[in-house]
Each structure stands twice: as structure tokens, then as C-alpha cells.
Amino acid sequence: MLDVANVRADENKFPNEVAAMFDVVAPSYDLANDLLSLGQVYLWRRATRNAIDPQPGALILDVAGGTGTSAAILSRSGADVVVCDISRGMIEVGEQKHPEVDFVLGSATDLPFDDDTFDAVTISFGIRNVEDVPKALEEMYRVTKPGGRIVICEFSTPIPLVRPPHNFYLRQVAPRVARLASAAGGAYDYLSESILEWYDQDALGAMMDAAGWQDISYRNLTYGTVALHRGFKPLA
Numbered sequence: 001m002l003d004v005a006n007v008r009a010d011e012n013k014f015p016n017e018v019a020a021m022f023d024v025v026a027p028s029y030d031l032a033n034d035l036l037s038l039g040q041v042y043l044w045r046r047a048t049r050n051a052i053d054p055q056p057g058a059l060i061l062d063v064a065g066g067t068g069t070s071a072a073i074l075s076r077s078g079a080d081v082v083v084c085d086i087s088r089g090m091i092e093v094g095e096q097k098h099p100e101v102d103f104v105l106g107s108a109t110d111l112p113f114d115d116d117t118f119d120a121v122t123i124s125f126g127i128r129n130v131e132d133v134p135k136a137l138e139e140m141y142r143v144t145k146p147g148g149r150i151v152i153c154e155f156s157t158p159i160p161l162v163r164p165p166h167n168f169y170l171r172q173v174a175p176r177v178a179r180l181a182s183a184a185g186g187a188y189d190y191l192s193e194s195i196l197e198w199y200d201q202d203a204l205g206a207m208m209d210a211a212g213w214q215d216i217s218y219r220n221l222t223y224g225t226v227a228l229h230r231g232f233k234p235l236a
């Protein structure tokens with residue numbers, strides 16, 4: 001029998017382990033997010049939506065879009081939104097909750113789409129879980145139309161004053177809170193570890209640059225605990 005409490009990925013981020021972990025997290029994923037972020041996730045999703053600036057009729061790809069929560073927000077503007085995610089479990093929950101969104105099973109490092117397809121690509125709290133981050137950034141670039149944009153919303157390095165309480169929260173509080181909302185406790189140990197090990201704002205910006213993205217900028221949300229990165233694919 002599957003030991004749900006102990007299914008988790010580790011720093012290797014092997015795609016099969018990451019997918020299995022999100023499969024067990026899926027049923028309580030959105031509730032756990034609301035609790036663990038102390039409601040901040042609503043602000044982060046609104047800021048992400050504004051950075052994408054979805055237009056009616058635009059085609060937008062939400063990579064690692066999970067249960068479609070952020071995609072559904074984008075589709076309210078009249079954009080057509082496609083979620084591509086590696087976890088069948090997350091997609092099944094998403095298809096139930098958001099029939100207005102298209103869900104495709106696939107990997108960020110081998111996106112199942114043609115070159116120059118999307119007006120914008122976005123990834124929220126997903127890129128940290130990908131085994132090969134440079135490859136994912138290149139793939140997102142490949143499927144974006146010239147002139148299109150990328151928006152990345154991800155945990156990041158907070159301002160110095162906030163680092164000690166943030167670390168305490170991630171190490172001591174978040175895993176305990178998560179166990180109240182989800183049977184998949186081990187997955188939330190991974191969550192804290194992966195946030196603490198993740199790149200800072202400048203390092204992620206440098207990787208976007210190396211993948212070809214231009215006019216790269218970021219802004220901190222909630223004192224830098226989360227950062228919103230944006231870039232563009234040049235027209236020529």
C-alpha cells in the first residue's frame with residue numbers, strides 16, 4: 001500500500017519522484033497553499049496576473065500549472081490558457097475544478113508544443129521543482145512567440161531582516177501546519193527544503209538571460225519571500 005505520509009522528492013528532483021509526490025498532494029494542494037502562505041498566495045497570484053497582462057484571445061501557457069488555480073485567474077480575462085504539468089493527479093483535480101482550462105500532461109523540459117506558439121508563458125511555484133532549470137527556461141523560450149513574455153513567480157531570498165523569521169517558519173512551523181491540512185506530510189518537508197536551497201533573485205535572472213530572454217526584471221513580493229520575474233522574447 002502507498003505510504004502517503006512519506007512520499008516525497010529530494011534535492012535531485014527526479015521527475016518521476018516529483019510527479020508521484022504531487023499526485024499524493026493534489027487533493028489538498030490548494031487548501032494547504034492557502035494555510036501555509038497565510039493567505040499571501042492571493043496577492044502573489046494577483047501580481048502574477050498583472051505582470052502577464054492577459055488579453056482576450058491571447059494564448060497563454062501555464063507550465064507546471066498544477067490544479068489550474070492560476071490558469072483560471074488568467075482565463076477570466078478572455079485568454080485561452082493551457083496548463084502543462086507532469087503530475088496526472090494534479091491535472092485530474094484541475095480538470096474537475098476548472099473545465100475552462102485545457103490540461104496537458106508533459107514536462108517543462110520537453111514541452112509538447114510547436115515553436116512560437118504562445119503569446120505568454122508563465123510558471124508559478126513550479127520551476128523550483130524542475131530537475132533541469134536552464135533546459136526548462138529554454139523550452140519556455142522556444143514555445144513563446146517573438147515579442148511574447150515570460151512571467152515566473154517563485155519563492156526567493158527575502159530581505160535580510162526577514163530571513164531569520166522566514167527560516168524559522170519554513171523549518172519549524174510550515175511542516176507542522178501542513179500536516180494539519182494534508183496527509184502527505186513528507187512532501188511538505190521537501191517544500192521547505194527546496195525553498196531554502198533555491199536560487200536568489202539575481203541567479204534566476206542570470207539563468208533567464210542565458211536562455212535568451214531579454215529586458216529581464218524582477219520585483220519582490222512579501223519582502224522577497226517570493227519574487228516575480230519577467231522577460232521578453234525579442235521580435236527579431
Ligand SMILES: C[S@@+](CC[C@H](N)C(=O)[O-])C[C@H]1O[C@@H](n2cnc3c(N)ncnc32)[C@H](O)[C@@H]1O
Nearest residue numbers: 022064065066085086087090107108124126129
Ligand atoms: C507547487 S506546484 C505549483 C502549481 C501551480 N503552478 C500553482 O501555482 O498552484 C508545482 C507543480 O509543478 C509540477 N511540476 C514539477 N516538475 C515539473 C516538470 N518537470 N514539468 C512539468 N510540471 C512539473 C508539479 O506536478 C506541480 O503541479
